[in-house]
Amino acid sequence: MAAPSTSHSSSSPSLALEDYSLYSNLSDDELLQLAIERSLSDMQCSPTATPQPPHSHDGIHSGADRKLDHPSHTPHNPPNCSFHDPQAAQTPAHYSSPNPPNEKPPDLKTFDGTVSRFLTGSGKRMVAYRKSDGSVVHIAPEPDEEEEPLFSAIREGNVSKVRALVMCPEVNLMLPSKPGWLAVHQAAWFGQDSCLQMLLTAQPGMINKRTSRGESPLLIAVSRNHLRCVEVLLEEGAEIDMPNSDRETPLYKACEKSNPAIVATLLNHGAAVNTLCIQGWTALQEAVVRNNVEICEMLMMAGAKHNLRNIYGITPLFTAAQTGQLATLRFLLKHGADINTQAADGATALYEAAKNGHQQIVELLLSQNADANKPGKKGLLPIHIATQKGYTKIVTMLIPVTSKTRVRRTGISPLHLAAEYNRDNILVMLINAGFEVNAQLSVERSQLYEDRRSTALYFSVINNNIDAVQTLLANGADPNLDVFRPLMVAARQGCIQTITLLVEHGADINASIPTHPTTFPAVFMFSMKYLPMFKYLLDHGGDAQSCFNCMYGSQPHPALKTTRSDGNVLHSQHLPETNQTKGVQFCEMISAPSISRWAGPIIDILLDYVGDVSLCSRLMEHLDSYSEWSNIKDKAAPPRPLLQLCRMRIVQMVGHWQLKRLPLPGSLISFLQHQERCLDD
Incomplete structure (x- = not known):
């Protein structure tokens, strides 16, 4: 059966x-x-x-x-x-x-x-x-289950056979073929209205019997779009609002099937229009998501309320905006639905439309004065989510109606999201619209990142987006606002183009990291393995003298302690344990296992940027560890050449950026800029 x-x-x-x-x-x-x-x-x-x-x-x-x-x-x-x-x-x-x-x-x-x-x-x-x-x-x-004659006759629409079986006293119409499945359900499923009429005449008591899933014959007929069966059942007195196990009524199911004829029939027989399903949805909300204005009009005329919310606090208008249903959205606005309705999490209809890229919906909502400054999920405005998703045209519509004061209150600028998600075109649009290029994340939002980043420039640098970096710097971005400087990020990534851009726009080469203090420029930690980059930083003002200032001098140094440092700060390499009061010294830094193999060439380059210095005992140990580095010790021995001392004095007096303006021969300018020799990469 x-x-x-x-x-x-x-x-x-x-x-x-x-x-x-x-x-x-x-x-x-x-x-x-x-x-x-x-x-x-x-x-x-x-x-x-x-x-x-x-x-x-x-x-x-x-x-x-x-x-x-x-x-x-x-x-x-x-x-x-x-x-x-x-x-x-x-x-x-x-x-x-x-x-x-x-x-x-x-x-x-x-x-x-x-x-x-x-x-x-x-x-x-x-x-x-x-x-x-x-x-x-x-x-x-598998052996086939033989279908009972009555159910077979109903499926085939054999009215005469059904009549004969119904009249047979041995046939029990209340006996299911499967759990909860009666002959009346069979007739409603297959749309056999004549058989259905015959069954109800013979046994009226089965009209509201439910299947194992709580489906009445009426709900089955509606779900199968069998209008004539619906009419037969209603004429025979079927309970019109009997729901299934999901609390979906026949009217709700008719709206789900987007069948205006059945909806009209149910409404004419007094179906309740504002009943909620198990998810809190009404028939109107289901008609809205199907974009069926005809059904929406019938429901509203029958008393449907457009402000009822489902279990997520979502109204029909919100649903229309979220799913991009333009026709039903217009209908709801025409009938006075709240355009600024918010879901339980605070998201507005405009926010959802912007998030899902529904350009026409956003345009309609804004034309009806939807508030673009109501924060939604995670405290973001519609312009934030549109920027993050990369919807350029929607951002263009939102810029004129978005308050920059409200943006500041959110603790994050759309510029941050444009930089984080590499939305370069939107980044330019926002800058041209007057959004502050040096806006910083709020403390709460900055703490969501281990490196405590705060500027849009940092996002672009860490993404290695050179075009975005150039755009931000050209429009006045300050490269020295983040705790962990963008220059250090670029050095860690080995991107000389970004380093050049940052240095040319005033990046502080000698900055330190508050959480990992050093007695020398922190950027050196990330550039010593790449000697051309290291030399570039020294050429443009890197403090080489501090690398030779050792508190122990020629005395024995304490044993070196190393620790695995934060990957976002020190690139996950074994480095000396930080002394919070005095900071890591250069001789300790260069003794780290991942760097010590380059100790000789690094010291050799540094000596070109200092005058008379003394090598501490640890640096001497490094130079003594490899016979070919013995000449570097000789280079450091006093007195330093007069030419070197004069160069250092001139650079100190004039400054690195003014050397090219001196009225001197080009060869001398090159010497002052340490360009007298080339280094192999």
Whole structure:
């Protein structure tokens, strides 16, 4: 005994999707014809095969789901006897096992094993008998459940046969074919209004009986778009607002199916219009999301309220904006719906439209004076989320109506998001619109990042977005506002182009890190492995003298302690443990295992930027560790050449940026700028 519903044609999702992709453009009738052809081919391949009626569950499914349920075969390959599922091979079959499956199923009373059921790729139901060790005893098609004559006659629409069965005293109309599935449900499902009328005349008490999922005959008829069955049920006194287990009423389901005729019929019979489903949705909200203005008009005339909220605090207008339903949004605004409605999390309809890229919706809302300065999720404004998503045209519409004061209150500028998500075009738009390039994140938002970043410039630098860095610096971005300077980030990433841009726009080469203090410029920690970059920083004012100021001097140094430092600050390398009062010294830094191998060349370069200095005992140990570095010790021995001392004095008096303006020969200018020799990369 089978009740109408849908069943999956394969136990494998990939097979089901494959069938759907092949035949999704076919109508139900065409799919049914393919199913018949396959069934006939299966019958030819197996003498025991019998045609399969459409099996189903009690539920109500969409037409798209039903397309998945029809067995089908590839049009280019004629039907054959094989199954998609290798375990489902039918007779004749060849088994390599010395104990092939029996021809007859074992007696379940004495069988010691497991019985499992599955579907083949063609949709055939199979049953397998296996011993406890997993070996197959018997595989065969599952015996078909014989459908009761009454249910079969209803499905076929055989009115005379139904009349005869109904009149038969042996037929119990209140006896279900499956749990909760009565003959009246069968008639409503298949749209057999004459059979339905006959059944209700014979047994009126079944009119409001529910299926196992709480579906009344009326709700089933509505879900299947059978208008005449709906009318029959209503005329016979069916309870019009009886919901299913999800608290969906027939009116709600009619709106979901976007069927104006059935909606009108239900409303004419007094259906309640403001009943909430289990998610708090009303029939109006369902009609709005289907963008059906005709149904919305009928519901409003019947007393539907447009300000009711679902369990998430969402009104129908919010739903229309969120899903991009322009027609129903206009309708709701015309009828006075609150344009600035907010969900439970504070998001506005405008915010949701901007987030989802609904340009026409945003345009309509703004034309009706929607407030663009109400903060939504996470305290962001619509312009923030539109910037983050990269919706340039929506940002263009939001800029004139967004208050910069309100933006500052949020603790984050749209510029931050444009830089973080590499929205370069929007970044330029925002700058041209007057958004502050040096706006900093609020303390609360900055603390969300381990490196405590605060500027849009930092985001662009860490993204290695050179164009954005150039745009921000050209428009006045200050490279010295972040705790961990953008210059250090660029050095850590080894991007000489970004370093050049930052230094040219005033980046402080000698800045330190408050959380990791050093007695020398912190940027040196990230550039010493790349000597051309290291030299560039020294050429432009890097403090080389501080690298030779050691508190221990020629005395023995304490044992070096190293620690794994924060990856966002020190690039996850073993570095000396920080002394919070005095900071890490250069000789300790250069002794880190990841840097000590370059100690000689690094010291050699530094000596070109200092006068008379003394090498501490630890630096001497490094130079003594490699014989070819002995000449570097000689270079550091006093007295330093007079030419070097004069160069240092001139640079100190004039400054690095003024050297080119001196009325001196080019070769001398090059010498003062330390360009007298080249370094190999």
